[in-house]
Amino acid sequence: MTPAERRLAAAHLAVALAALFGGVVTGFLQALEHAGVDLYPALAPVVRSYYHGLTLHGVLNVLVYTTFFIAGFLPLIAARALGRPLASIRLGWAAFAVMAAGLGLAVVPLLGNAATVMFTFYPPLKAHGAFYVGLTLVVVGTWLITLNLALGCRAWRRDHPDARTPLAAFMALATMAMWTIASLGIAAELLLMLIPWSLGLLAGTDALLARVLFWFTGHPIVYFWLLPAYLSWYTLVPRQAGGKLFSDPLARTSFILFLVLSTPLGFHHQYVDPGIHRGWKLLHAFLTFAVFFPSLLTFFNVVASLESGARARGGRGWVAWFGRLPWGDPSLAAQVLAMLLFTFGGVGGLINASYNLNLVVHNTAWIPGHLHLTVGTAVTLTFMGITYWLVPHLSGRALWSRRLALVQAWLWFAGMLVFSNALHRLGLMGLPRRTMVGAAAYALPEWKAVLPLVGVGGTVLFASALLYFLNLVLTVVASRAPAPEPPGFAEALSGPEHAPAILDRWRPWLVLAGVLIAIAYGPTLIGLALTTPLTSPGYRVW
Ligand code: HAS
Ligand code: CU
Numbered sequence: 001m002t003p004a005e006r007r008l009a010a011a012h013l014a015v016a017l018a019a020l021f022g023g024v025v026t027g028f029l030q031a032l033e034h035a036g037v038d039l040y041p042a043l044a045p046v047v048r049s050y051y052h053g054l055t056l057h058g059v060l061n062v063l064v065y066t067t068f069f070i071a072g073f074l075p076l077i078a079a080r081a082l083g084r085p086l087a088s089i090r091l092g093w094a095a096f097a098v099m100a101a102g103l104g105l106a107v108v109p110l111l112g113n114a115a116t117v118m119f120t121f122y123p124p125l126k127a128h129g130a131f132y133v134g135l136t137l138v139v140v141g142t143w144l145i146t147l148n149l150a151l152g153c154r155a156w157r158r159d160h161p162d163a164r165t166p167l168a169a170f171m172a173l174a175t176m177a178m179w180t181i182a183s184l185g186i187a188a189e190l191l192l193m194l195i196p197w198s199l200g201l202l203a204g205t206d207a208l209l210a211r212v213l214f215w216f217t218g219h220p221i222v223y224f225w226l227l228p229a230y231l232s233w234y235t236l237v238p239r240q241a242g243g244k245l246f247s248d249p250l251a252r253t254s255f256i257l258f259l260v261l262s263t264p265l266g267f268h269h270q271y272v273d274p275g276i277h278r279g280w281k282l283l284h285a286f287l288t289f290a291v292f293f294p295s296l297l298t299f300f301n302v303v304a305s306l307e308s309g310a311r312a313r314g315g316r317g318w319v320a321w322f323g324r325l326p327w328g329d330p331s332l333a334a335q336v337l338a339m340l341l342f343t344f345g346g347v348g349g350l351i352n353a354s355y356n357l358n359l360v361v362h363n364t365a366w367i368p369g370h371l372h373l374t375v376g377t378a379v380t381l382t383f384m385g386i387t388y389w390l391v392p393h394l395s396g397r398a399l400w401s402r403r404l405a406l407v408q409a410w411l412w413f414a415g416m417l418v419f420s421n422a423l424h425r426l427g428l429m430g431l432p433r434r435t436m437v438g439a440a441a442y443a444l445p446e447w448k449a450v451l452p453l454v455g456v457g458g459t460v461l462f463a464s465a466l467l468y469f470l471n472l473v474l475t476v477v478a479s480r481a482p483a484p485e486p487p488g489f490a491e492a493l494s495g496p497e498h499a500p501a502i503l504d505r506w507r508p509w510l511v512l513a514g515v516l517i518a519i520a521y522g523p524t525l526i527g528l529a530l531t532t533p534l535t536s537p538g539y540r541v542w
Contacts (some may be wrong), residue, residue, distance in 0.1 A: 031458020366427025
């Protein structure tokens with residue numbers, strides 16, 4: 001990796017981590033509020049209400065932190081896997097500049113309480129136009145990254161016409177290609193509905209059409225967050241565990257399935273929305289079960305790879321080998337702990353997807369319980385594990401304290417067990433999500449018995465996050481030892497030469513993805529576009 005590439009990655013990472021910091025502080029406030037400690041009056045005018053804090057929490061964590069981390073991480077990994085510099089470092093900086101400009105625009109109304117519309121920004125809630133324009137620029141910036149990766153892979157292909165694309169580069173491009181298709185929904189919502197509306201060019205809006213476009217992107221965005229974590233689990237973690245990747249072709253298959261299946265299933269967020277025929281909702285339910293499958297492939301492949309590492313280190317037995325993983329390595333420990341909790345997040349996802357069970361959990365605290373196991377742990381704790389080698393690599397300085405990092409990862413795991421379990425249970429008792437529960441006159445006694453656990457779990461998570469930031473800051477400013485080599489890519493027991501050539505082609509899969517999307521979304525979107533009058537006024541309810 002050239003110094004220029006490292007600077008580019010470091011710039012992205014700095015923005016990502018600053019956003020995460022804002023995200024965990026606001027999250028802590030929410031957890032305390034649920035436990036009966038309302039700190040918001042003391043925080044005005046910085047955070048003006050529970051809902052202002054909640055919007056900051058969602059936007060900073062799942063839109064800014066994730067996107068900037070991924071935009072820094074994937075090009076770096078792809079360049080390393082291909083063994084050649086990024087196709088264009090200038091294009092890389094251009095993407096960063098567009099994304100950073102967008103963030104700069106969006107953050108002003110966000111901080112100023114003029115965009116307190118949650119990370120889903122459903123109309124008819126109406127934010128300041130700069131918020132929508134800013135988000136659009138962030139999305140456009142990510143498209144430039146896709147372009148850069150595609151150019152890099154194409155140049156590599158010219159030099160290696162018959163070889164398989166190195167797995168990590170293939171996965172990086174598959175992730176960005178999937179995201180680029182998926183992001184068309186949100187781009188259409190922003191460009192055709194929200195921006196003209198906020199500028200006064202359109203008199204009104206429509207909640208349903210906007211929600212359909214939003215969830216076109218809003219579901220696959222979760223795989224945009226997840227797949228870079230999977231990339232690490234497949235291509236780096238097996239080596240960190242002292243073993244080999246079980247199967248390279250199976251890993252490629254899983255990513256191809258994500259490329260094809262991630263988008264045509266957003267209606268599982270809209271089972272209760274009127275105006276979408278239930279037949280289409282059912283199709284999206286079935287497709288959701290289909291996209292569960294590549295995660296099952298991942299489960300199998302990654303566990304088998306971990307097992308090969310643990311056995312090489314002397315592990316025995318059917319389950320006992322698990323203890324023989326190199327648990328003293330914080331980067332590995334964080335990621336394996338992330339996997340463990342993701343297993344429960346995945347099971348919960350299946351419950352969400354089950355059309356009729358969804359009626360029980362929809363819009364309850366169960367959903368934040370689910371999303372904190374998935375994006376809040378599978379992704380975040382994995383990204384934390386990655387930074388335990390990436391920040392030393394980018395700064396040239398060894399991690400300040402490995403022990404502190406281990407404590408941090410276990411605290412996240414323990415805090416999240418308490419926190420997400422409490423939220424799941426509260427959801428089943430009907431506690432609504434996105435609600436300032438402490439101020440709810442209708443709070444039930446059985447909620448009050450469990451709500452303190454939300455505060456306890458949230459506090460442990462916050463402590464973990466503080467240790468994380470402390471360690472990274474001290475690494476950059478105070479660590480004296482030189483950084484060790486970053487983890488290398490894992491070899492595979494069944495290598496890329498076993499992968500059929502079709503798994504290394506893009507066109508057929510992109511076409512298939514397009515066809516499935518046209519079937520799953522076409523009729524509903526065309527129908528809505530033809531019949532929806534944009535008549536709803538905007539509301540500022542905060
Ligand atoms: Fe989800 C709502 C369904 C995965 C994030 N999801 C959300 C929301 C977020 C989110 C943020 O069908 C809320 C959005 C909002 O604000 O309204 N989700 C699923 C399904 C999956 C799933 C079927 N979700 C994710 C991931 C996310 C994420 C990943 C973020 C990164 N979700 C839903 C549905 C809703 C929903 C409905 C709407 C609910 C509603 O009513 O609003 C699946 O993709 C999950 C597949 C996962 C697995 C687990 C595989 C496990 C692995 C780990 C291996 C473990 C190892 C450890 C190696 C099948 C790969 C060793 C272990 C040993 C045992 C030795
Ligand atoms: Cu979804």
